[in-house]
Amino acid sequence: MKSYETNKIRNVAITGHGGEGKTTLTEAILYNAKATERFGKVEDGTTTTDYDQEEIKRQISISTAIAPCEWKGHKLNIIDTPGYFDFVGELLEGMRVADSAVIVVGAVSGVIVGTEKSWDYAEKYNIPKVIFVNQMDKENANFSKILDQLKEKFGTSIVPFQIPIMDDKGFKGCIDVVDMVAKEFKGNDISDTDIPSNMNDEVESIREMIVEAVAESDEELLEKYFAGEELTGEEIHAGLRKGVLDGSVVPVLCGSALSTPSVALLMDTILEYCPSPADRPEVEGKNPKTGEVETRKCDVNEPFSAFVFKTVADPFVGKLSLFRVYSGTLSSDSGIYNSSKEKNEKVGQVYFMRGKKQINTDKVVAGDIGAVAKLQVTSTGDTLCDGAHPIILEGIDFPEPCISLAVEPKSKGDEEKISSGLSKLTEEDPTFTVEKNVEINQLLISGVGELHLEIMTNRLKNKFGVEVNLSDPKVAYRETIRKSVKAEGKHKKQTGGHGQYGHVWIEFEPAAEGEGEFVFVDKIVGGVVPRQYIPAVEKGLRECIEKGVLAGYPVVNLKCTLYDGSYHTVDSSEMAFKTAASLAYKKGLPQASPVLLEPIMRVEVLTPEEYMGDIIGDLNRRRGRILGMNPADKGMQQVVAEVPQAEMFKYATDLRSMTQARGSFKLTFERYEEVPENISAKIIEQAQKEAEE
Numbered sequence: 001m002k003s004y005e006t007n008k009i010r011n012v013a014i015t016g017h018g019g020e021g022k023t024t025l026t027e028a029i030l031y032n033a034k035a036t037e038r039f040g041k042v043e044d045g046t047t048t049t050d051y052d053q054e055e056i057k058r059q060i061s062i063s064t065a066i067a068p069c070e071w072k073g074h075k076l077n078i079i080d081t082p083g084y085f086d087f088v089g090e091l092l093e094g095m096r097v098a099d100s101a102v103i104v105v106g107a108v109s110g111v112i113v114g115t116e117k118s119w120d121y122a123e124k125y126n127i128p129k130v131i132f133v134n135q136m137d138k139e140n141a142n143f144s145k146i147l148d149q150l151k152e153k154f155g156t157s158i159v160p161f162q163i164p165i166m167d168d169k170g171f172k173g174c175i176d177v178v179d180m181v182a183k184e185f186k187g188n189d190i191s192d193t194d195i196p197s198n199m200n201d202e203v204e205s206i207r208e209m210i211v212e213a214v215a216e217s218d219e220e221l222l223e224k225y226f227a228g229e230e231l232t233g234e235e236i237h238a239g240l241r242k243g244v245l246d247g248s249v250v251p252v253l254c255g256s257a258l259s260t261p262s263v264a265l266l267m268d269t270i271l272e273y274c275p276s277p278a279d280r281p282e283v284e285g286k287n288p289k290t291g292e293v294e295t296r297k298c299d300v301n302e303p304f305s306a307f308v309f310k311t312v313a314d315p316f317v318g319k320l321s322l323f324r325v326y327s328g329t330l331s332s333d334s335g336i337y338n339s340s341k342e343k344n345e346k347v348g349q350v351y352f353m354r355g356k357k358q359i360n361t362d363k364v365v366a367g368d369i370g371a372v373a374k375l376q377v378t379s380t381g382d383t384l385c386d387g388a389h390p391i392i393l394e395g396i397d398f399p400e401p402c403i404s405l406a407v408e409p410k411s412k413g414d415e416e417k418i419s420s421g422l423s424k425l426t427e428e429d430p431t432f433t434v435e436k437n438v439e440i441n442q443l444l445i446s447g448v449g450e451l452h453l454e455i456m457t458n459r460l461k462n463k464f465g466v467e468v469n470l471s472d473p474k475v476a477y478r479e480t481i482r483k484s485v486k487a488e489g490k491h492k493k494q495t496g497g498h499g500q501y502g503h504v505w506i507e508f509e510p511a512a513e514g515e516g517e518f519v520f521v522d523k524i525v526g527g528v529v530p531r532q533y534i535p536a537v538e539k540g541l542r543e544c545i546e547k548g549v550l551a552g553y554p555v556v557n558l559k560c561t562l563y564d565g566s567y568h569t570v571d572s573s574e575m576a577f578k579t580a581a582s583l584a585y586k587k588g589l590p591q592a593s594p595v596l597l598e599p600i601m602r603v604e605v606l607t608p609e610e611y612m613g614d615i616i617g618d619l620n621r622r623r624g625r626i627l628g629m630n631p632a633d634k635g636m637q638q639v640v641a642e643v644p645q646a647e648m649f650k651y652a653t654d655l656r657s658m659t660q661a662r663g664s665f666k667l668t669f670e671r672y673e674e675v676p677e678n679i680s681a682k683i684i685e686q687a688q689k690e691a692e693e
Contacts, residue, residue, distance in 0.1 A: 018061075100130065172185060308381065478597040481509070
């Protein structure tokens, strides 16, 4: 593939709700541009951008994939993004490097939550939008209903550039309202024809809306419009492009991803109205040496800077880093500087990626998207640049993982392979984390949803050949006491030669607030326990509190006062006193009203107002306490509550279903609290069963 000048490149994210035909649309664009010889199908697993085993099996996009093609002297970098919310990290990677977004809306399903989220992310990254109403060839397709929904949801910026021509057989073409011509589709061909007379009134009213939008984009045009003068076709096109670039105009097109002529019209619209990288504002970054804000113009003559937006862990090729060049040029076999890690990197062959296919190139210019293999320290979110002109570009704000599951190997001895494979998968997906929780002795994986974690473990199997079981994590309970007791610990053993003798009296009581989780007080007077043995008593107690007397959980908020005891001049030793301390502990704690404590989490839920009742009712059912409700941005409400951790493991899934995926939440540890008696009894019983096994 030849190298294109910056102003001839278009970086376009294809985005929208899951199942609306984004991957099929990408495939149609590639087929139209003759980048592929056959039109791949999702159901056959033959598309260019859904090449992962899991994507083929489930028939959904899981990863963002790049698909460059050439169309009418331009290069289109199509960025096919997933629509399912478990893979929002992948969507953000694609949107971060796009210059515009085509939001795909189903002609039957209409504006749904994925449409809203795609719009919000395009707004967040300040990129122009085009809406493509797909599946017009489906029964019950209703363009005017969808248009009304779009206007109601997104306001006056919605401008239909096309309206469909329908007959008894369904979708047969569209009217180009900008140029006032009907486009009839015959096979793969488009023929211009007159606008059907029964559609004149509808077309005229939309045309008037377009002319108004153009007039409002420029003062001279506005004067001309009010003077009753006709705007020229050139003025209308220029005004619309200006409106698309500044976001005041969002074109709406109609078609079907299976109808190549309607896709060709979309491709023409992208070339004419969507920005090239040169049309976008200069990017800002921070000079890591001076801390000053610097800018880079998207120009090959500027110092080199690029942003790594995605990493692919391939067990055969090694690590692939996908990047977008923001200024300058990156050539094969060159040296670069990773300003995020403050390390130099050596670049070998640079590629363009089309799905999983690597296309060799000698350089990637400003505005273009490329890939390089086997960078040593580089990961997603890093900036690569010219070492003489360092800059760090803005990263990606990934959502925090909100669901965790415990991982256990299916076969013994696989622990190392699991650890290595999971580590490589975390490089690929910043919304996926792995943690060895020493306290509960489990390996925990965390992600955005249950499907996300299930797919990551399947990838572990497919890519690295190791299988695991998933289960809910254990809860890190604690134990403490509620009353004060005194207990004696006496260890006396006579064998041939030296015996063993240690004798202590210890008072166990709840520690006062602020004293700490374990307090040891030495109140020995008159040397009844010699000084050299007192540290052994403390050590013995510290070892004992690792396991409580109820269910074997660590004991906290415990004050132990050594106040009496005795010793033997020959038989006493550190070990004997350590043992005596543990005997006092085992005798005293069961009598001190021991109780079980559980972690209490602070949960902050963001939800649309209409789901507030469901959210509050559900949190109450989880033994939660509602602390407050606060208004948030964009008509959302925040619910703040405290809920036991044991009740929150599947909350991500339940919240998604309660709010149709519009809700989100944050969870932070608050404190430990006593477990209600009825629940405590079950936990203790379960712990005793496990101990016996």
